[in-house]
Structures are given as C-alpha cells and as structure tokens.
Amino acid sequence: MSTYYEEVQEIKAQYPDGRSAALPALRLAQEKHGYLSPEALRECADALGTTPALCEAVASFYDMLHLAPTGRHIVEVCTNVSCALVGAQQVLESFEQELGIRAGETTDDGEVTLRPIECLGGCGWATVVSIDHHYRTHVKPADVPAIVQELRSGE
Amino acid sequence: MASEQRLIVMAGTDERDLTRLAEYEAIDGYSALQKARGMTPQAVIDDVIASELRGRGGAFFPTGRKWSFVPKPEQNPNPHYVVVNADESEPGSFKDNEIMSRVPHRFLEGCLIAAHAIESKNVFVYIRGEYTGPYEILLAALKELEGRPDLRGDVTIVLHRGAGAYICGEETALLESLEGKRGQPRTKPPFPAGQGLYASPTVVNNVETLATLPPIIEMGGAEYAKLGVPDSRGTRVVSISGHVERPGNYEIENGTSLRELIYDLGGGIPGGRDLKAVIPGGSSTVILKGDEIDVGYDFNSLLKLNTAMGSAGVVALDDRCCMVQLGIRISEFYEHESCGKCTPCREGTRWMTQILRRLESGEALQSELDLLLDVCDRINGKCLCPLGETAAVAVASYVEKFRGEFSAHVEQGGCPFGDASPLHDVLAPVAMGGHLPSAVPV
Ligand SMILES: Cc1cc2nc3c(=O)[nH]c(=O)nc-3n(C[C@H](O)[C@H](O)[C@H](O)COP(=O)(O)O)c2cc1C
Numbered sequence: 001m002s003t004y005y006e007e008v009q010e011i012k013a014q015y016p017d018g019r020s021a022a023l024p025a026l027r028l029a030q031e032k033h034g035y036l037s038p039e040a041l042r043e044c045a046d047a048l049g050t051t052p053a054l055c056e057a058v059a060s061f062y063d064m065l066h067l068a069p070t071g072r073h074i075v076e077v078c079t080n081v082s083c084a085l086v087g088a089q090q091v092l093e094s095f096e097q098e099l100g101i102r103a104g105e106t107t108d109d110g111e112v113t114l115r116p117i118e119c120l121g122g123c124g125w126a127t128v129v130s131i132d133h134h135y136r137t138h139v140k141p142a143d144v145p146a147i148v149q150e151l152r153s154g155e
Numbered sequence: 156m157a158s159e160q161r162l163i164v165m166a167g168t169d170e171r172d173l174t175r176l177a178e179y180e181a182i183d184g185y186s187a188l189q190k191a192r193g194m195t196p197q198a199v200i201d202d203v204i205a206s207e208l209r210g211r212g213g214a215f216f217p218t219g220r221k222w223s224f225v226p227k228p229e230q231n232p233n234p235h236y237v238v239v240n241a242d243e244s245e246p247g248s249f250k251d252n253e254i255m256s257r258v259p260h261r262f263l264e265g266c267l268i269a270a271h272a273i274e275s276k277n278v279f280v281y282i283r284g285e286y287t288g289p290y291e292i293l294l295a296a297l298k299e300l301e302g303r304p305d306l307r308g309d310v311t312i313v314l315h316r317g318a319g320a321y322i323c324g325e326e327t328a329l330l331e332s333l334e335g336k337r338g339q340p341r342t343k344p345p346f347p348a349g350q351g352l353y354a355s356p357t358v359v360n361n362v363e364t365l366a367t368l369p370p371i372i373e374m375g376g377a378e379y380a381k382l383g384v385p386d387s388r389g390t391r392v393v394s395i396s397g398h399v400e401r402p403g404n405y406e407i408e409n410g411t412s413l414r415e416l417i418y419d420l421g422g423g424i425p426g427g428r429d430l431k432a433v434i435p436g437g438s439s440t441v442i443l444k445g446d447e448i449d450v451g452y453d454f455n456s457l458l459k460l461n462t463a464m465g466s467a468g469v470v471a472l473d474d475r476c477c478m479v480q481l482g483i484r485i486s487e488f489y490e491h492e493s494c495g496k497c498t499p500c501r502e503g504t505r506w507m508t509q510i511l512r513r514l515e516s517g518e519a520l521q522s523e524l525d526l527l528l529d530v531c532d533r534i535n536g537k538c539l540c541p542l543g544e545t546a547a548v549a550v551a552s553y554v555e556k557f558r559g560e561f562s563a564h565v566e567q568g569g570c571p572f573g574d575a576s577p578l579h580d581v582l583a584p585v586a587m588g589g590h591l592p593s594a595v596p597v
C-alpha cells in the first residue's frame with residue numbers, strides 16, 4: 001500500500017499543474033484522518049508542496065470538506081424543493097427521532113452525524129438521502145429505522 | 156407533437172445495458188468517433204454548427220460557435236483543454252446523473268469527438284463530489300477504454316471530483332476549482348475559449364451537450380437539425396419532479412408542450428389535485444402559473460413567457476403549496492451557495508430570506524413586499540456571475556405572479572397554508588448557520 005504522500009504525487013502527475021490535486025488530496029486526507037484536523041492539513045500541504053493555510057482556505061469553501069470532527073458515518077437528507085415536496089422534512093425528523101439527535105448534531109458515541117443538505121441531483125427519486133456519500137432513493141419515514149439499524153450494526 | 160419520448164441521447168437504453176463497452180459497440184458505439192476522426196477538425200465544427208446544437212448546461216449557447224472561438228494550435232501553441240461540466244447541482248435537475256449512469260460510453264465518445272474538434276489531448280471531467288454512483292460507472296467505463304488505444308487514441312481523460320459547491324457549475328468557478336482553488340467565478344472576458352484552464356484555450360461543455368455529439372456526427376448535423384423547432388433543435392433530456400405521478404427523466408423533442416410533459420409523460424398531479432405552479436427549468440428560472448403550461452418546451456416559446464429551459468428541471472407544485480415558503484427555500488439555497496465575492500449577491504440573498512421569513516411568520520408590513528422586490532432589483536445586474544441575478548429574478552417572479560397570496564400573509568398576520576403546505580418549516584442547511592457539522596461531543 002502506498003503512503004498518503006505517494007498517492008498525492010500520483011494524483012498530481014495527472015494534471016499539467018500539480019496544484020489541481022488540491023481537492024483530491026484534501027478528500028484523501030479527510031478519509032485518512034476522519035476530518036481535516038490541523039495535522040491532516042499539514043500532511044496535505046506537505047504532499048501538495050504548499051501551506052496548511054492555503055489548504056484550509058480551499059477546504060473551507062466546500063461543503064463536503066470538514067474542518068471540524070464528524071461522526072464516523074454521515075447521513076445527509078436533501079431538503080431542497082423537489083424532495084421537500086414529497087416529504088423530506090418528515091424523513092429528516094424520523095432520522096432525528098431514531099438517532100436521538102437534532103439535525104446538525106452527532107450522536108454521543110461519535111457514530112453518526114445527521115444534516116440536511118442542498119439538492120443532491122436525484123429530484124425524481126425523492127426523498128434522496130446520502131449515506132456516507134452513497135445515495136438511497138425514494139426514502140420514506142418508515143424506511144428510517146432499518147437504515148439506522150444498518151448503520152449501527154457497523155456495515 | 157406526440158407526447159412520446161424521442162431517444163437520441165438515451166437511445167438503446169431500453170434494450171441494453173450500455174454501461175458495458177461490448178454492448179455499446181454492438182449498437183455501433185464509437186463509430187461516430189471513427190467517422191469524426193476521418194474528418195478535419197474544422198469539418199467536425201462545421202457539422203456541429205449545422206446541427207444547431209445549443210448547450211444543455213443552462214446558457215443554451217451554440218456549441219459549434221463556441222468551439223470556433225478556440226484558437227487553432229498554430230495561433231496559440233498552449234495545450235488545448237476540453238473540460239466537462241458534470242457538476243449538476245441546480246435544484247430540479249438530475250439528467251446528467253442519469254446520462255452518465257446509463258450511457259457513459261456515449262458521453263465519453265462525445266468527449267473524444269470534442270477533443271478532436273478543438274485539437275485537444277486532455278479532457279477533464281469535473282463531476283460533483285456527491286455523485287459517487289455516476290463516478291464509479293464512469294471510472295469503470297474509462298477502465299474499459301484504457302484497454303482500447305484504437306478508441307482512446309492519444310487523449311487522456313481525467314475524472315476530477317468536486318467537493319460540494321453549486322457555484323462550481325458556473326464555468327469559470329469550475330475552472331478555478333479545477334485549478335485547486337476556492338470556486339469563485341472569474342471576471343469575463345477573457346473567456347475560457349481563449350484563456351481557460353491554466354490560461355490556455357479551453358472548451359467547457361455540459362455532459363448532455365457532449366453525449367449528443369455521437370448521434371449528431373452519425374446522422375449528420377443537417378439531419379439532426381430537422382428535429383425540434385427553430386432555435387431549439389434536437390432533443391432534450393428533461394427532469395420532471397415534484398408533484399407528478401411519474402417523476403423521472405424523459406428525452407423529448409424540443410417544442411413538446413409543457414402540459415404533455417407534466418400530464419402525459421409525468422402522469423399528472425397525484426391525488427387528482429390542481430397544478431398550482433411549475434418551475435420550468437430548474438430553480439433559477441421564472442415560475443409559471445398552473446394555467447401557463449400550454450407552451451412549447453423550447454427557447455422561443457418559453458422566452459415569450461419571460462422564462463427559459465435553463466437546465467431542463469421541471470418541478471410541479473400542487474395547490475397545497477405556499478409560494479412564500481417556496482421563496483424561503485429557494486432564497487435559502489442561493490444564500491447558502493453564494494460564493495461571497497459580490498456584496499449584492501452575498502448580502503442580498505440573506506435579506507431576501509429575512510423578509511420572506513417575516514412574511515411567513517406574519518410580522519411583515521405590506522410595504523415589505525415592495526422592499527423585497529427592491530432588494531431583488533438591487534441584486535439584478537450588479538453581480539459578477541448569474542447566480543445572484545437568477546436568485547433575484549426567480550424569487551421576484553413568485554411575488555409578481557402570486558402577489559395576492561403574498562399580501563394575504565400580511566393581512567392575515569401569518570401563512571394561510573401553514574403546515575398543510577409540504578414546504579412548511581423545511582430545514583435548510585443555511586438555517587443551521589453555515590455548512591459545517593457541529594463538533595462531536597467530547
Ligand atoms: C450558478 C451557475 C451554475 C451552473 N451550473 C451548471 C451545471 O451544474 N452544469 C452545467 O453544465 N452548466 C452549469 N452552468 C452553466 C455553465 O456556466 C456553462 O454555461 C455550461 O457548462 C456550458 O456548457 P454547455 O454550453 O454545453 O451548456 C451554471 C451556470 C451558473 C451561472
């Protein structure tokens with residue numbers, strides 16, 4: 001297995017200018033460290049040949065890059081118009097109930113973060129819920145307990 | 156015009172699994188690429204001009220003309236780039252998701268045709284970070300291409316994943332992001348054709364635009380131009396969602412009536428309810444009232460109603476929906492997605508949300524309706540990119556078309572619909588004070 005540093009060098013080589021590797025490098029650092037902690041940003045900056053400040057400035061612009069810790073799993077419920085029209089808010093509330101937290105929070109055991117998210121590009125398959133960045137479509141409140149069960153059982 | 160689909164971009168998907176190269180080749184996949192490579196780049200550009208293809212990303216710019224602005228390698232020796240806009244994030248649109256997922260090879264073939272036309276050896280596909288599914292399908296399709304130098308030629312295609320930002324769909328913001336920066340739009344000019352990625356000649360095209368190229372080359376531009384209606388030739392993959400029986404993507408000939416889209420293909424409004432309003436082309440477009448849908452789904456017909464096909468996201472809203480609540484949710488979206496570079500957009504979208512919230516809760520005065528329109532007006536035309544402007548124009552259209560309903564909120568001291576409207580109290584990310592999840596308790 002190659003190290004993080006080596007992986008980033010390979011990604012840089014795909015681009016005429018290695019700076020283009022910033023987003024993939026940040027994504028990888030986040031996967032490795034759980035979130036973009038100061039160490040993660042330093043490691044990313046080293047691999048990219050830039051500064052941690054620049055990495056942080058870039059990361060703070062993007063919704064999928066987290067500068068604060070999140071749960072091990074992340075549940076994102078689209079609450080934009082098309083999903084909302086068919087009951088996304090109720091799906092979000094079912095997750096709140098099942099997880100025992102409010103949207104925006106993480107469970108006490110650090111397992112699951114729940115948040116609403118802007119349009120996921122699956123409007124015709126509403127409600128769309130992204131679980132660790134994999135879409136579940138046509139989610140209804142009644143489906144929520146099973147989804148949470150799956151997450152809790154560590155799949 | 157019949158209320159049927161006309162499969163050009165999605166052709167063959169009803170019978171085969173076209174994610175596999177062998178299946179795609181079995182229906183003559185990649186033969187258009189071979190045909191294009193037998194033509195000069197200029198001849199390919201001319202054929203696409205003849206097809207009258209216009210961009211499917213939202214701005215509807217003629218594709219062949221855009222390519223003709225790219226300097227020839229003799230004029231500008233810098234590398235030339237094809238950059239694909241696969242950032243699809245406009246509320247209401249999910250067509251590129253399905254195109255990449257179901258006809259990845261037709262899309263890649265289109266990328267290679269575009270590369271031949273502008274004499275480029277490098278294609279970058281900027282795909283939104285949330286699209287894990289389509290990304291994996293494209294990656295598998297690319298792996299298949301890797302083993303086929305006869306198809307790929309000397310062109311490299313790199314998949315570049317975004318990280319969650321609607322604004323990165325704006326082409327210059329996309330280029331900034333692809334260069335590893337914050338995704339903030341650039342001033343234009345210079346246009347990407349002359350100075351795009353790394354200040355080199357660049358064509359930015361939408362996924363669907365590119366996936367339309369193989370059929371155009373195959374049948375010839377003039378033949379393609381026979382489909383559709385004047386100024387809106389060919390087909391369009393339309394995303395239908397919201398209050399319809401059969402939401403989904405439908406490929407139709409341009410000019411098909413919006414009523415047929417909603418009532419025939421979409422199956423009508425569930426529960427026999429009345430159609431109150433339609434967002435015709437994604438959240439950025441001017442709304443239509445339920446009785447304004449006897450209109451062709453094409454550029455000129457919609458322009459007469461002051462609206463547009465945009466990114467072809469049709470959202471139907473039934474009679475339970477509150478238009479103030481719709482305004483809040485849309486305004487919150489733009490507030491969240493504003494890149495922050497221009498004050499009118501950054502602050503104006505926030506003010507819009509505040510006034511709309513006051514209306515909904517019954518605190519607003521009648522004069523605040525005009526204040527809202529005034530805020531919209533002060534955003535309009537004063538922003539660097541179209542994001543702020545489209546937010547203002549879309550929300551202003553809700554007020555203008557449903558003024559009585561907005562006034563009723565003031566008169567009744569609150570929302571006449573309340574929680575009977577499905578858009579009641581929907582939690583948006585911006586309402587949580589930004590987009591960072593809260594820290595894990597320690
Ligand atoms: C705020 C904003 C968001 C946009 N989002 C997208 C998008 O997600 N996908 C897309 O293809 N075009 C999007 N566009 C349009 C692009 O700027 C550009 O016009 C398009 O990618 C050009 O490709 P086309 O000519 O093939 O349509 C957006 C524009 C703006 C202003």
Ligand code: SF4
Pocket residue numbers: 322339340492493494495496497498500501538539540541542543544
């Ligand atoms: S209009 Fe809004 S999104 Fe566009 S550049 Fe200005 S601040 Fe950024």
